[in-house]
Amino acid sequence: MVIKVINVKINNLYYYDNNKWVPFPGWCYFFYDLGYYIASKTNEGVRYVAGISIPTRAFAASMVATGIVLAGVEKTGLVTRQSYFEKLSKLPKGTKLVFKEGNRFKYGIFEGTVKLEHFNGKTGLRILDPGSDDNLANIKHINNIDEVFIARNQQIEIPARQIGRIINFNRRLIDNLLLEKDSSSFFLNSMTQCLILGRISYLKEEILDTIIGVKKNSYIRGTLQDILRVRRFLHEDEPFKTEIYPERNDAPEDIFYDAPVVIFDGSTSFLKWRDYYRNSHWIVLLDRTEPSFDQGKAHFNMEYIQNRLDDKVDFNCQEIPPGVELVVYKEACR
Amino acid sequence: MRNISLAKASEVYNCASKITVAWHQVDHKDLRRFSILLKKFKTSLGDTGDNNIKKFTSYLGRYCYKLCAVPLAFNDSVLVKQSSLDKLADLLKYISNVHTGYFKEAKELVSLANKLSTSSTNPLLGCLLEFHVENKPRNSALLVKDTSLINHVEQVLARYQAVKDIKIVSPVQLRGGECYDQLFIIGPVKWFSYYNDYVINSPRAREIHIIKFSWIKDSWEPQPTFTNSNLPVNIPANVQPSNNTLQKDTSNINEHVDPGDLLPTIDWDNIYNSITRMEHSNYNNECVEARMFLLEGDGAVFLDISENSRSIVIDLEVDEIGESNNSSRVKKINNNEIKEGMYLLLRTSGGGDYIIDVANKILGEKASYAREMQEHWKKLLREHVSQRGTWEVSKTLKSLGSKIANEANTRNWMSSQNIKPSNFEDFEAITKLVGLHEQVEEYWKIATAIDKAHRSAGHHIRKLLLQKVNNTDLTILYKTGRMDFKLDHEDGGTLTAFRVHGKSPSTYTIPVSRVGHYFERDV
Numbered sequence: 001m002v003i004k005v006i007n008v009k010i011n012n013l014y015y016y017d018n019n020k021w022v023p024f025p026g027w028c029y030f031f032y033d034l035g036y037y038i039a040s041k042t043n044e045g046v047r048y049v050a051g052i053s054i055p056t057r058a059f060a061a062s063m064v065a066t067g068i069v070l071a072g073v074e075k076t077g078l079v080t081r082q083s084y085f086e087k088l089s090k091l092p093k094g095t096k097l098v099f100k101e102g103n104r105f106k107y108g109i110f111e112g113t114v115k116l117e118h119f120n121g122k123t124g125l126r127i128l129d130p131g132s133d134d135n136l137a138n139i140k141h142i143n144n145i146d147e148v149f150i151a152r153n154q155q156i157e158i159p160a161r162q163i164g165r166i167i168n169f170n171r172r173l174i175d176n177l178l179l180e181k182d183s184s185s186f187f188l189n190s191m192t193q194c195l196i197l198g199r200i201s202y203l204k205e206e207i208l209d210t211i212i213g214v215k216k217n218s219y220i221r222g223t224l225q226d227i228l229r230v231r232r233f234l235h236e237d238e239p240f241k242t243e244i245y246p247e248r249n250d251a252p253e254d255i256f257y258d259a260p261v262v263i264f265d266g267s268t269s270f271l272k273w274r275d276y277y278r279n280s281h282w283i284v285l286l287d288r289t290e291p292s293f294d295q296g297k298a299h300f301n302m303e304y305i306q307n308r309l310d311d312k313v314d315f316n317c318q319e320i321p322p323g324v325e326l327v328v329y330k331e332a333c334r
Numbered sequence: 335m336r337n338i339s340l341a342k343a344s345e346v347y348n349c350a351s352k353i354t355v356a357w358h359q360v361d362h363k364d365l366r367r368f369s370i371l372l373k374k375f376k377t378s379l380g381d382t383g384d385n386n387i388k389k390f391t392s393y394l395g396r397y398c399y400k401l402c403a404v405p406l407a408f409n410d411s412v413l414v415k416q417s418s419l420d421k422l423a424d425l426l427k428y429i430s431n432v433h434t435g436y437f438k439e440a441k442e443l444v445s446l447a448n449k450l451s452t453s454s455t456n457p458l459l460g461c462l463l464e465f466h467v468e469n470k471p472r473n474s475a476l477l478v479k480d481t482s483l484i485n486h487v488e489q490v491l492a493r494y495q496a497v498k499d500i501k502i503v504s505p506v507q508l509r510g511g512e513c514y515d516q517l518f519i520i521g522p523v524k525w526f527s528y529y530n531d532y533v534i535n536s537p538r539a540r541e542i543h544i545i546k547f548s549w550i551k552d553s554w555e556p557q558p559t560f561t562n563s564n565l566p567v568n569i570p571a572n573v574q575p576s577n578n579t580l581q582k583d584t585s586n587i588n589e590h591v592d593p594g595d596l597l598p599t600i601d602w603d604n605i606y607n608s609i610t611r612m613e614h615s616n617y618n619n620e621c622v623e624a625r626m627f628l629l630e631g632d633g634a635v636f637l638d639i640s641e642n643s644r645s646i647v648i649d650l651e652v653d654e655i656g657e658s659n660n661s662s663r664v665k666k667i668n669n670n671e672i673k674e675g676m677y678l679l680l681r682t683s684g685g686g687d688y689i690i691d692v693a694n695k696i697l698g699e700k701a702s703y704a705r706e707m708q709e710h711w712k713k714l715l716r717e718h719v720s721q722r723g724t725w726e727v728s729k730t731l732k733s734l735g736s737k738i739a740n741e742a743n744t745r746n747w748m749s750s751q752n753i754k755p756s757n758f759e760d761f762e763a764i765t766k767l768v769g770l771h772e773q774v775e776e777y778w779k780i781a782t783a784i785d786k787a788h789r790s791a792g793h794h795i796r797k798l799l800l801q802k803v804n805n806t807d808l809t810i811l812y813k814t815g816r817m818d819f820k821l822d823h824e825d826g827g828t829l830t831a832f833r834v835h836g837k838s839p840s841t842y843t844i845p846v847s848r849v850g851h852y853f854e855r856d857v
Contacts, residue, residue: 017341025344053559055536056346058338058511202337210340248652268651286559289509289532291651291675301561311562323350323536327560 010070010177014219016211021219024212027321028063034326035067037315038281039193039261046309046330049282051300053325057287061196061265062206064283066227068194068261069241073178073186084191085145087258088125089113096154098190098237099127099138100147104164105190105237107151111137131160146191152236167238173222176214190239192231192258195280197247197273198265200232208233247272267296274303278334307331338511345513346538353537358465359548360457365408366549368446369398369596370589375439387433388601390425393418394443396598401450402547403480403521404487405459412486414451422447458520461545465518466496474516475501477508477533479525481815481833482631505533506812514539521545522552524593531557551590602626602838605634605855609848622749623841624849625669627678629832630815632855635680636844637669640746644668645850646796648677648803648831650811664800666792677811677831679799680852682818688829692791697783704780708753711777714768715748727767736763750846753788754781795821799829 010032013024038048054060088097088110095110108127116124119141125148126137140148174186196203207228213219225233231240243259247269262277264270264284271292274282286296304327311329320326338346376391400413408414422444429440462476476491478484481504488502501514505526508517517539519526526533534542534554546552606626624636637645644666652663664679672678681688694701719727724741731739737759746752747764755761758778765774798821811817815833832852 015340017339022341025340025347027344027347028340051560055350055532056338056343056511058343058346059340205337206340288536288559293532297559304561321347321350322352323347325559327562 010066012215014213014215016213016221021213021215026319027324028059030317030319030321030324031060031063032067032070033317034315035064035194035261035263035283036071037067037317038283038328039068039071041281043260043279043281043333045333047279047281047333048313048328049284049303049308049331050326050328051284051286051304053286053288053297055288055323057198057266057285057290058202059206060285061198061263062203062224062228064263064285065194065196065242066224068263069228070177072191072193072241081142081145081191083260085125085142088145088148088150089123091150096151096156096158097127098149098151099140100144100190100239101129101138101164104166105239106162106164107156107158107237108138109158114139116141129162130158131162149190149239152231165235165237170222170226172220173214173226176216176220177227191241192243192260193241194228194261194263195243195245195259195277196263196265197245197269198263200244200246203230203244203265204233266290267292270296271299274299303331304329342511342513346511346536349513349537349540352540353534353542354540355534355542355544355554357552358461358543358545360461360545361548362457364446364450364453365398365401365547366589368443368450369402369547369549369591371439371443371446372398373591373595375436375443378439379436382433384433385604385607386425386428387436388604390422390429390440392598392601392604393422393425394447395596397447397450399596399598400480400483401456402458402550402596403525404478404483405456405462405476405520405545406483406487406490407456407459408450408453410486410490412483414447419448419451457547458545462518462520463494463496465543466500471516473514474499474518475503475514475539477503477505477517477519477526479505479521481505481813484814502813504813504815506815507809508533508538510538510812512538516541516543519544522550522593523554524552525597549590550596551592600628600836602840606838606842606844609634609853609855621843622745622751622846622849624844625841626838627672628835628837628855629678629852630835631832633832633852634855635678635832635850635852636842636848637672638749638751638849639669639841640742640749640752641668642746643751645672646679646792646799646829647672648679648799648811650677650808651675664796664803666796672834672837674834674836676834677817678834679819679829679831680850682828682830682852688795689788689791692794693784693787696787696790700783704784707777707780708784709750711764711768711770712748712750714770715744715764718767719744719748730767731760731763734763734766736760739763751849753785754778795829 011029013028014021015024016022034050034052038050041048052060091110093110093112097108097110098105099108106129108129111126111128113123114126114137116122116139122141124139124141125145126139127148128135128137178186207224207230210223211221212223213221228242229238229240230242230244232244234240247266258277259280261281261283262273264273264282266285266287267290270284270286284296284300286293286300290296308329309332311327313328313330315328372391372394376395379387379391382388397414397418401408404413406413426437426440426444430437433440465471466474476487476497478487484502484504491497491500491502500518509532517533517537519533519542523534523544531554535556544552622638623640625639627635627637629635637643646664646666648664650663652665694705697704715727722730724744728736728739728741728744731744736755737757738755739760743755743760747755747760755764761778761781762771762774765771765777770777799819802819802821806819808817811831811833816830818828818830820828830852
């Protein structure tokens with residue numbers, strides 16, 4: 001079956017350069033399509049691995065991540081939701097979480113799971129707001145599990161009375177990107193859809209400092225951060241969709257850095273981190289100008305030879321950009 | 335490299351979509367004869383083990399390489415020094431006496447070198463000028479392999495109207511987002527394959543022109559990255575090398591030289607012998623095991639390889655933000671971890687170790703007293719070792735309560751490069767051995783103070799450097815592989831960052847006074 005790649009069309013993106021709006025180049029949409037395609041795949045036992053050899057890593061990870069995040073709007077994400085729910089269920093009691101109550105996000109304490117009779121006997125998470133008057137736990141089940149995430153700061157003193165935080169979004173930009181899709185779920189869902197292992201300074205410039213726009217009657221301005229919602233560039237209790245972790249740091253705490261799709265932004269991160277994410281889809285960006293490119297290439301090819309199940313994939317991309325080489329294959333999860 | 339904007343990244347993809355590659359071959363009768371004869375001479379010699387012969391071929395090889403690597407007149411003073419020609423003449427005399435069978439060829443080589451050194455032309459430059467006069471490119475760059483000559487090449491080309499605007503770039507700069515209409519490469523493209531072939535397969539220009547001498551073999555075949563790309567490979571389709579000879583090659587095409595044969599080889603032992611000959615005559619008892627690091631240009635340095643010996647480096651591959659402290663761009667790392675491509679910081683003005691100077695400032699008035707006390711127990715320990723050997727002394731230290739005394743640790747403890755043992759028990763054993771046990775507390779306090787001052791000094795210098803590196807345009811560092819950093823500090827210390835090009839496979843025993851001191855290799 002051939003899956004139609006673009007469901008959330010973003011062919012009307014522009015960027016602001018030298019006081020004028022310039023249409024996004026074709027190569028950007030290629031990376032978007034690839035991210036969208038990989039994120040559309042469930043990883044039940046089988047995961048997808050894409051290797052891309054490129055002349056520069058600039059904007060490749062950001063655009064792949066954009067595809068991944070917007071694919072999350074389209075996709076039911078049942079398996080992803082299920083695995084995320086299971087992961088949260090296994091947290092130690094007392095773990096601090098951030099959860100949505102009404103239209104605000106608040107801190108809460110994980111109190112374990114509960115069987116929900118009104119929900120076909122399925123399990124829910126008990127989350128307590130310690131300052132609430134009724135002292136009753138909030139219950140989150142699998143359908144609204146994306147309204148919960150682990151607080152980055154586990155040492156935080158939760159205030160006795162929390163008002164909660166209303167999150168500001170660039171609603172105009174997202175509404176115009178998603179068109180007929182439901183943008184409200186986009187704003188409130190908070191779940192890592194994508195993890196980028198790369199250079200923060202570069203990605204920060206691309207994601208926060210590059211002005212993008214959607215053409216309507218006039219241009220609706222924004223940045224890629226409005227779409228990607230990178231956690232480290234947000235306030236710690238704001239909903240997020242993307243994590244970025246520095247390629248050279250020591251091992252991240254697994255609790256924070258896990259995702260259905262992992263982007264290795266360069267050989268260095270691939271060489272260092274690949275063994276940590278054997279159950280996620282991989283998108284491996286190999287920049288040919290990197291000093292460690294040859295090493296990254298050798299290890300990628302070794303992975304391909306040793307681990308591939310199948311390389312029949314249905315990625316229908318109109319055109320691979322010049323100077324880009326691509327391989328996509330399937331591998332068993334571990 | 336700084337980040338690349340979306341517009342610049344698009345230019346990179348544009349270059350990849352339109353790239354054409356052309357080879358321009360030029361000839362020079364005497365240089366051809368020189369190159370081919372030198373190759374044959376080296377082959378016929380084999381490995382003689384004779385250092386004078388090695389020096390002879392090394393001088394000639396380096397000269398030949400430079401003539402083929404830069405568009406400078408053959409008689410340019412940076413390519414050949416009179417002192418080198420004089421040394422060649424001396425070595426020729428040696429060959430006439432010791433290796434008579436090789437004298438004829440050696441004599442011809444020296445004669446050709448002398449003849450070339452008087453020539454004010456270079457066909458590489460001629461070809462470059464001719465192209466610019468005919469085509470008048472507006473945004474061109476010139477890639478030079480030997481980055482230590484970049485500044486000089488820039489000055490020379492500025493004298494020619496046709497190429498005065500050409501930008502001279504190093505391979506490292508072609509990893510960024512700056513793109514050109516034409517990129518001229520001097521020398522065979524194979525010389526640049528050390529850089530993952532990216533100069534051609536990730537081009538930063540729409541046209542690449544390779545200007546080289548005709549007798550140097552050269553070719554380039556695009557290599558796919560992946561074992562089995564299941565989707566159309568898009569790199570080779572865009573690179574269609576053509577072979578365009580601007581100047582007719584009239585000589586025997588069967589005689590060729592491989593690009594690798596022209597690259598200068600490093601004779602580590604020879605460098606070590608020539609540099610340490612003087613110091614050994616003033617042998618002052620204290621030597622350390624060190625590794626030699628080759629630095630940008632013709633520089634080198636010996637660095638102590640003992641476990642705790644560290645140096646400050648700039649690693650431009652590290653992110654400026656977000657990474658943990660041990661991943662900072664300016665960091666102090668174990669000398670064994672220093673890699674090719676990093677930039678080693680050495681003090682090039684003021685002499686000596688900058689950390690010691692700063693540490694002395696931190697110690698204040700106590701500095702000279704502390705240093706004297708420190709040197710005193712080390713000197714006594716060295717005397718014991720020179721009388722009884724490290725093995726005996728380490729055994730005695732163990733019997734006196736040391737936990738980790740062994741030969742290597744004993745050597746470290748007596749070295750002035752090392753401040754003190756980590757554990758008090760080891761230090762106490764030393765003081766018992768050298769007869770200072772009654773004052774052990776005082777000596778320990780002083781050694782701890784020096785250690786603390788050194789750590790603070792290292793931290794302080796790293797902080798100053800980090801500020802400097804983050805606030806400085808590093809183009810010069812990328813381009814030439816070296817850059818001075820004047821620290822905003824009361825003594826106005828200057829450190830120079832040198833790109834590391836390699837390290838010796840084996841280690842050498844050298845006087846401690848040599849450690850960390852930059853020197854120019856005799857080439």
